[in-house]
Amino acid sequence: MKRKAIFLWITAVVLILISALKITLPVLKDESVKDVIYKSVESIDASTAEFSFVVLGDNKNSVSTYGKIINEINKKPDIKFVMNTGDLVFDGSLTKFNYFLKQISKLNKPFLPVVGNHDVADGGMNNYVDFFGPLYYSFDVGEAYFIVLDDSNEEGIDLWQMNWLKNQLEISKRYKYTFVFLHVPLFDPRLPDEKQPGHSLKDVNNAAEILELLKKYDVTMIFAGHIHGYFKGKWDDVPYTITGGAGAELVGLSKEHYFYHYIVVQVNEKGVKYEVVKVDSPDFNIVDRLGAFLWLYLYSFVVINYWWIVLSIGLIIFIFLLSRDFKKQLIDVGNWLMKRKTIKFILKLFTGSSSR
Secondary structure (H helix, E strand, C coil), X not given: CHHHHHHHHHHHHHHHHHHHHHHXXXXXXXXXXXXXXXXXXXXXXXXXXXXXXXEECCCCCCCXXXXXXXXXXXXXXXXXXXXXXXXXXXXXXXXXXXXXXXXXXXXXXXXXXXXXXXCCHHHHHHHXXXXXXXXXXXXXXXXXXXXXXXXXXXXXCCHHHHHHHHHHHHHHCCCCEEEEECCCCCCCCCCCHHHCCCCCCCCHHHHHHHHHHHHHCCXXXXXXXXXXXXXXXXXXXXEEEEECCCCCXXXXXXXXXCCCEEEEEEEECCEEEEEEEECCXXXXXXXXXXXXXXXXXXXXXXXXXXXXXXXXXXXXXXXXXXXXCHHHHHHHHHHHHHCCHHHHHHHHHHHHHHHC
């Protein structure tokens, strides 16, 4: 019984110390994982006339599906960079962001995100800015201009950003193609006009104002996420693509819309081509979708919070031991340690050095 108690004490202490170390180390943010947007833009060859890029979104700390997509993209040398339409993480906690950063560290392409509502949840705004940089920005590659907006508040964009967008669209007139990215779509393609808003911008008037502006400048494509599926069409003759299938739970059963995927966009002087690349998805029935949904969050929770779980187990064992005869247990552990040759050697070194 004595040996069992000693083993439990040592196990509890080791679990608590190691897990506490693993949890607290990421708080010391690595300076190399900063300004991801700036570093990615700088690494793209902006002079190339023909290039391909990937658009995907709503992975939300997906472990398996997002990992598979990264592996596939890495094997495609023609892909120059990746655009993510937001909801990179389930919430904005440091633990979630650190896990996501480990995922994209395996990506061998420049990574350019759009901020999503989940990314700024639970105080995540500061973490997002610290790691990635500005909430809205622009850049150019060849004859294409890229404009990334911030509508993570799910309401709309403010006057300051609207004026910035107007200036950017003026600049875009020098380019052959203009791509606009935001997380929350202007409108929900599953609903008629009279039933808006759906899972889209809540300020319908603001959404209409943005759309009018984008129509005026004849943008090539609007990319959005937020809806976990794939939709393509036109809002008042302005083409849009909603891509929210990079790993988060799928929200419907339609084979036409609700599947895991990413989009490869090919740009050259002749035009733009869009290829939807499907990834393994759960079968199109309620039972399989519900099972996949539960497994997604359980599996992701365990993987992302592994060391928190280990810490909890260590604390439970520790509290259990404290509830027993604490003094006797502690004496037993002390006596056991004093009999170990290694402990005796260390004590001898310390006592010997202090006597000199």
